[in-house]
Amino acid sequence: MPDLYYVPGSAPCRAVLLTARALNINLNLKLVDLHHGEHLKPEYLKLNPQHTVPTLVDDGLSIWESRAIITYLVNKYAKGNSLYPEDPKARAVVDQRLYFDIGTLYQKFSEYFYPQVFGGAPADKEKLTAVENALKLFDTFLEGHKYAAGNNLTVADLSLIASVSSFEASDINFLKYPNVKRWYETVKSTAPGYEEANGKGLIAFKELVNNMLKK
Template identity: 80%
Template sequence: MPMDLYYLPGSAPCRAVLLTARALNLNLNLKLVDMHHSDHLKPEFLKMNPQHTVPTLVDDGFPIAESRAIMAYLVNKYSKGNTLYPEEPKARALVDMRLDFDIGTLYQRFADYFYPQVFYGASADKEKLAKVEDALNLLDTFLEGQKYVAGPNLTLADLSIIAGVSSFEASDIDFKKYANVKRWYETVKATAPGYQEANEKGLDLFKALVDRVLKK
């Protein structure tokens, strides 16, 4: 049976899971969650995921929340040994470090800076922007002499980070001024399986949402 993925197409974490599924050639039964009508707060959704967040994956009755946990689960169950999430301890630790950097620093700082502007009408905060730029400097440093963020091969870390960094295109953040980040960005766009279908379509929807909200 195909797995159910409860998602929003514009969401960067959801797009990261879609990228992973495409890279593993897995079929997901996509279930749109309409947050404007509080689908995520309905009792049946809260039973699956008390955090009421997307993405949420349900595999044979087993629910999993948090995009990076979902991505790792898909490799561990359906493609064990795949270089997307290597089994060698040091190689996996590097992927895990980059995933933790993404959730705790890079994407988190972007969300802290940009989402209040989009969803709550806040003004741009220069101090928060500086923190985003500091995170991009770190990413640029990690990529020095590296094709991908965790070494020579495409990994889950690249898929998670590019889903978030591509969302920067909807903001005033010029991440392409960082030479290593720009090179890596173009490389992943060209080499991640199904990139256009799994990420760019949702990214276009996110950009359209931002345009509508910020032009009001």
């Protein structure tokens, strides 16, 4: 059973939980107390020098960055599963959506929202515009498709739904984009174990945000 070092409210951690649930993989969950600096202790740095969550440890391999973890889980435990198709063209689209998530959509959200939550910074209109532009792109990607990378649920959807659901804790109205709204409701209703794997963690994230903004 792989070990997963995680924080429940973290969107990247929730993406891994969603994938494990979809693949029926049991993970040995190890909570990392970021508040007390567990991620900076020598034993954790030995596993992950970047001291981020999630970190997966499986059969001597330590790997971090959620999108690398979720594709690894499919490749090792469910090779050929449609969540990460083997066809090169289909897989390329899934990879592109994963890279769009980490490099554009979730990144722009992080740059806009996290300084407000963790640094007490005021909302930056230019950064909000960057988030909205990313959502417009995502809305375009979804045109004519049920899911993010076509008409089948893939790990791209599981990563993106973890990211986009986090927007619920902010003032970003992502549901005004019709394709995004449709996709969001579709994935929530079709991703295996959605509430257990993502919904509970999203509640924890919202509680964290509320507590931080009250300070």
